[in-house]
Amino acid sequence: xxxxxxxxxxxxxxxxxxxxxxxxxxxxxxxxxxxxxxxxxxxxxxxxxxxxxxxxxxxxxxxxxxxxxxxxxxxxxxxxxxxxxxxxxxxxxxxxxxxxxxxxxxxxxxxxxxxxxxxxxxxxxxxxxxx
Amino acid sequence: xxxxxxxxxxxxxxxxxxxxxxxxxxxxxxxxxxxxxxxxxxxxxxxxxxxxxxxxxxxxxxxxxxxxxxxxxxxxxxxxxxxxxxxxxxxxxxxxxxxxxxxxxxxxxxxxxxxxxxxxxxxxxxxxxxxxxxxxxxxxxxxxxxxxxxxxxxxxxxxxxxxxxxxxxxxxxxxxxxxxxxxxxxxxxxxxxxxxxxxxxxxxxxxxxxxxxxxxxxxxxxxxxxxxxxxxxxxxxxxxxxxxxxxxxxxxxxxx
Numbered sequence: 001x002x003x004x005x006x007x008x009x010x011x012x013x014x015x016x017x018x019x020x021x022x023x024x025x026x027x028x029x030x031x032x033x034x035x036x037x038x039x040x041x042x043x044x045x046x047x048x049x050x051x052x053x054x055x056x057x058x059x060x061x062x063x064x065x066x067x068x069x070x071x072x073x074x075x076x077x078x079x080x081x082x083x084x085x086x087x088x089x090x091x092x093x094x095x096x097x098x099x100x101x102x103x104x105x106x107x108x109x110x111x112x113x114x115x116x117x118x119x120x121x122x123x124x125x126x127x128x129x130x131x
Numbered sequence: 132x133x134x135x136x137x138x139x140x141x142x143x144x145x146x147x148x149x150x151x152x153x154x155x156x157x158x159x160x161x162x163x164x165x166x167x168x169x170x171x172x173x174x175x176x177x178x179x180x181x182x183x184x185x186x187x188x189x190x191x192x193x194x195x196x197x198x199x200x201x202x203x204x205x206x207x208x209x210x211x212x213x214x215x216x217x218x219x220x221x222x223x224x225x226x227x228x229x230x231x232x233x234x235x236x237x238x239x240x241x242x243x244x245x246x247x248x249x250x251x252x253x254x255x256x257x258x259x260x261x262x263x264x265x266x267x268x269x270x271x272x273x274x275x276x277x278x279x280x281x282x283x284x285x286x287x288x289x290x291x292x293x294x295x296x297x298x299x300x301x302x303x304x305x306x307x308x309x310x311x312x313x314x315x316x317x318x319x320x321x322x323x324x325x326x327x328x329x330x331x332x333x334x335x336x337x338x339x340x341x342x343x344x345x346x347x348x349x350x351x352x353x354x355x356x357x358x359x360x361x362x363x364x365x366x367x368x369x370x371x372x373x374x375x376x377x378x379x380x381x382x383x384x385x386x387x
Contacts, residue, residue, distance in 0.1 A: 009220065009223060009224055009227075010220070012223060013219060013220055013223050016223070017219070020368070023368070024368060024371075027368075027372050029286075029368060029371045029372045032367075032368060033365065033368030033369070033371075033372070034364050034365040034368055035219075035364065036219045036222055036223060036341075036360070036364040037360075037361045037362070037364040037365050039219075039223045039226075040222070040223050040225075040226035040229075040357060040360070040361050040364075041226075041361075043223055043224075043226050043227060044226055044227075044229060044231050044234075047227055047228070048231070061227075064224050064227045065224075065227065066224075067220055067221050067224035068221070068224035068225045068227055070221055071221040071222070071224065071225055071349065071353065071356065072158070072176045072179070072349050072353060073151075073154045073155065073158055073212075074212060074213060074217055074218055074221045075176075075180060075183075075213075075218070075342075075345055075346045075349050076154050076157060076158060076161075076176075076179045076180055076182075076183045076213070077150060077154050077183070077209045077210075077212040077213030077217075078183070078213035078214075078218050078342055078345070078346070079180045079181075079183030079184045079187060079213070079313060079342075079346060080154075080157075080183035080184070080186045080187045080190070080199055080200040080201070080209050080213060081187060081198050081199045081200060081201045081209055081210045081213045081214070082183075082184060082187045082199050082306065082309070082310065082342070083187070083191060083197045083198065083199060083302075083306060084184055084185075084187045084188040084191055084199060084306070084310065085188060085191030085192060085197075086191075086197065086299070086302065086303055086306060087303050087306035087307050087310060088188070089303065090299075090300055090302075090303025090304060090306070090307065091300075091303075092263075093259060093260065093263040093274070093300060093304075094277075094300050094303035094304040094306075094307055095304075095307050096259045097255065097256040097259040097260065097274055097275075097277065097278040097304035097307070098256075098277075098278055098303075098304040098305060098306070098307030098308035098309075098311065099307060099308070099311055100255045100256075100259060100278075101251070101252035101255045101256055101278040101279070101304075101308055102308055102311050102312060102315070102338065104251055104252075104255050105247070105248055105251050105252065105337040105338060106319060106323060106337070106338075107323070108244075108247060108251075108333075108337055109323040109324070109325065109330055109333050109334050109337060110323050110324050110330070112240050112243055112244045112247070112333045112336075112337070113240065113324065113327075113329050113330040113333045115237075115239055115240035115243065120230060120232075120233045120236075120327065120328060120329070121327055122326070122327055122328065122352070122354045122355070
């Protein structure tokens with residue numbers, strides 16, 4: 001059933017965010033440390049395990065794939081909810097601090113990508129989207 | 132007019148549903164523009180995200196609020212759809228079916244990118260603060276932390292007792308970074324070889340702003356999203372850990 005996929009996803013997110021909060025408390029930080037990243041790893045491991053056991057039916061996958069393919073609209077909504085006015089009102093100091101941080105770090109992407117040998121190419125689209 | 136009032140009432144009462152319809156419309160129009168006017172050279176999602184930011188600006192100007200379009204009553208649902216809860220749910224879903232071997236192989240590079248990204252942004256932001264006449268350790272640290280992400284800035288500033296205008300400046304710096312990454316990534320993707328899982332993970336670690344990375348990669352190639360988002364989600368935690376401690380002590384040692 002589709003809900004099994006959605007519930008699996010929800011369980012992974014909740015567990016990941018909980019572990020991220022725990023990690024934050026252990027480090028004495030008032031922020032979640034990697035909760036979403038941990039949740040992603042949990043989903044990868046859980047779905048792989050279920051697949052090998054033959055328990056991950058295509059209809060169950062639908063429940064995860066729907067949310068994966070709704071991702072871009074969610075990001076568009078996220079963009080529409082940003083405090084753009086505050087960013088523009090921050091003036092030149094805020095603009096330069098934010099923009100130079102990007103400009104300085106960007107050229108390091110190719111350099112650091114070389115660590116660990118040649119990268120693997122991208123696999124085909126995993127979502128149900130047509131593009 | 133009573134009919135219009137009823138329409139507004141229905142839209143406001145069904146906020147999340149209104150958001151689905153509204154965002155669907157924005158995405159449809161954006162892809163139409165991308166395909167017809169730019170001949171597909173600019174990805175439809177890049178235009179949709181840009182339109183989202185412009186609408187957020189309009190919302191902020193019209194209402195004077197801080198949540199962009201979501202402060203307009205009938206579009207409050209946009210704030211739910213684009214809020215952290217649904218966003219994180221969708222981000223985690225993109226990890227379904229990713230190549231775990233590639234994540235493991237990128238391990239050291241990804242950790243390094245996180246450290247370099249946090250230190251680099253902090254140093255640059257701190258230097259800009261100093262250039263603009265902020266000479267006390269608390270302000271330099273807070274604005275430097277804001278150049279990491281708009282969450283690291285206020286978390287750090289609050290922890291070390293920065294003034295509210297400095298905290299506001301640090302949030303603005305983080306917002307500028309996030310928006311620049313959202314808009315700019317598709318244009319620099321080719322130059323920095325942002326076309327495989329490895330470079331996407333490094334990119335996420337160096338940029339760190341989850342919203343920026345999520346939007347920027349979605350506009351470049353949605354298949355890159357899970358890899359970039361995975362590392363980016365560790366960045367804010369790392370920044371909040373280092374900002375009020377290591378960075379603050381280092382800045383205080385220099386500026387007193």
